Amino acid sequence: MISVNQARQFIRDHSPTPVITESATGTALGKVLAAPVYAPFDLPHFRQSAMDGYAIRHGRENYVVKGESKAGDNCTLKLAEGEACRIFTGAMVPENADTVVIQEHTTVSGQNLILHKIPRAGANIRAIGEQIRKGSPVLQKGTKLNSAGIGMLAGFGIEKVEVFAVPRIGIIATGSELLSPSDKPEPGKIYDSNTLMLKTALIENGCPGVNIYRAKDEKTHTEHIIKQALQENDILLISGGISVGEYDFVQGALRANRVKEIFYKVNHKPGKPLWFGKKDRKTVFALPGNPASVLTCFYIYVLPELRRQRGITEPENKWYRARTKSKILNPKEKTMFLRAYIENGIAEIPDGQSSAMLHGFITANAIAMIPENTSVLHENQSIEYMLMEYN
Numbered sequence: 382m383i384s385v386n387q388a389r390q391f392i393r394d395h396s397p398t399p400v401i402t403e404s405a406t407g408t409a410l411g412k413v414l415a416a417p418v419y420a421p422f423d424l425p426h427f428r429q430s431a432m433d434g435y436a437i438r439h440g441r442e443n444y445v446v447k448g449e450s451k452a453g454d455n456c457t458l459k460l461a462e463g464e465a466c467r468i469f470t471g472a473m474v475p476e477n478a479d480t481v482v483i484q485e486h487t488t489v490s491g492q493n494l495i496l497h498k499i500p501r502a503g504a505n506i507r508a509i510g511e512q513i514r515k516g517s518p519v520l521q522k523g524t525k526l527n528s529a530g531i532g533m534l535a536g537f538g539i540e541k542v543e544v545f546a547v548p549r550i551g552i553i554a555t556g557s558e559l560l561s562p563s564d565k566p567e568p569g570k571i572y573d574s575n576t577l578m579l580k581t582a583l584i585e586n587g588c589p590g591v592n593i594y595r596a597k598d599e600k601t602h603t604e605h606i607i608k609q610a611l612q613e614n615d616i617l618l619i620s621g622g623i624s625v626g627e628y629d630f631v632q633g634a635l636r637a638n639r640v641k642e643i644f645y646k647v648n649h650k651p652g653k654p655l656w657f658g659k660k661d662r663k664t665v666f667a668l669p670g671n672p673a674s675v676l677t678c679f680y681i682y683v684l685p686e687l688r689r690q691r692g693i694t695e696p697e698n699k700w701y702r703a704r705t706k707s708k709i710l711n712p713k714e715k716t717m718f719l720r721a722y723i724e725n726g727i728a729e730i731p732d733g734q735s736s737a738m739l740h741g742f743i744t745a746n747a748i749a750m751i752p753e754n755t756s757v758l759h760e761n762q763s764i765e766y767m768l769m770e771y772n
């Protein structure tokens with residue numbers, strides 16, 4: 382059986398090069414720029430007042446107010462010596478004005494303006510190009526767009542950007558025992574939780590384009606659903622049916638669909654019968670059906686691959702170290718992944734770590750890892766963990 386690191390390396394080695402596409406700026410949240418964006422003009426591109434007040438030629442205490450410049454006006458006024466212009470925040474500063482005095486520091490009577498506090502020369506004027514110069518990079522290639530990035534692009538009137546395509550992901554839930562929420566409970570059946578859980582994890586991690594399929598534990602039906610899902614998606618996440626029982630049809634169905642097996646079974650817990658394969662550019666993860674196995678394998682193996690395909694520059698999970706709150710045993714010489722709660726450098730491992738139990742994940746903020754060659758960690762020993770955060 383291969384190790385965790387070998388499995389991760391296989392996935393990296395078979396990752397397709399990310400696809401470049403165009404995205405509307407307004408829908409580019411979480412997408413990664415595939416090319417730098419250069420400023421098409423200076424920002425600001427005209428001298429702007431930073432305050433409500435009066436634009437002046439610095440050096441006097443008394444002025445005559447000659448005109449007004451409000452936000453949006455194309456101000457054509459030229460100030461002569463001793464003249465001032467009423468001005469508002471964001472408005473164009475008239476030619477020859479070099480300073481804006483805030484209105485709180487003035488007294489006005491008719492057209493006469495008296496300053497009772499003299500600003501420093503140049504005060505309250507945003508210079509041309511002060512934020513960004515025309516032609517300089519606004520956003521670098523590899524930037525993951527957040528609200529500020531999108532705001533910056535919008536500030537330049539940029540409507541479309543070149544980004545790495547976000548993969549379309551198909552989730553196939555296999556199992557004749559699965560019920561939908563609208564179904565009545567029945568003996569022997571369970572409600573499908575993996576589908577919605579995976580879909581939510583994908584949305585949390587920047588992949589909202591999800592198609593959902595359900596396959597019964599039947600050979601031809603499983604083959605048919607996999608065929609359809611392969612046509613409609615870039616990545617398949619299959620839940621269940623990958624173990625060794627007579628009703629586990631996933632492996633055979635993938636073979637029948639000419640998906641090449643890259644590895645099957647990893648020396649870790651939970652999720653031992655994890656299967657990974659490839660067909661042309663498409664990657665397939667068959668995740669062992671126990672809910673905690675599904676979610677653990679998602680974080681450890683699927684998530685870095687999603688980031689890679691989305692063009693994120695550092696796609697691997699980041700591992701940190703904390704101290705164990707209490708003793709943890711790992712008797713089976715497997716890498717053990719544990720739902721963990723990390724606070725102030727202390728790792729607490731909640732009860733209920735069975736593959737079938739999900740509740741430990743709800744309050745966990747991390748997955749802790751004990752290597753296969755470590756059979757015990759005593760209290761206050763160092764343990765590695767990755768944070769489960771939104772990306």
Ligand SMILES: Nc1nc2c(c(=O)[nH]1)N[C@H]1C(S)=C(S)[C@@H](COP(=O)(O)OP(=O)(O)OC[C@H]3O[C@@H](n4cnc5c(N)ncnc54)[C@H](O)[C@@H]3O)O[C@H]1N2
Pocket residue numbers: 554555556558559571572573574575576620621622623624625629651652653654668669670671672674736737
């Ligand atoms: N003889 C052996 N039996 C098993 C082995 C083994 O090595 N030899 N491995 C065990 C391990 S480890 C795991 S993990 C499971 C994985 O099995 P499958 O991937 O075939 O998953 P299923 O049997 O279909 O389901 C396992 C479990 O999870 C429940 N399940 C499945 N889908 C869903 C869903 N969408 N929502 C909620 N729960 C789901 C399912 O009902 C089962 O209880 O195999 C062991 N067996």
Ligand code: MOO
Pocket residue numbers: 649650651652653654669671673674736737
């Ligand atoms: O690997 Mo399975 O997830 O132990 O039950």
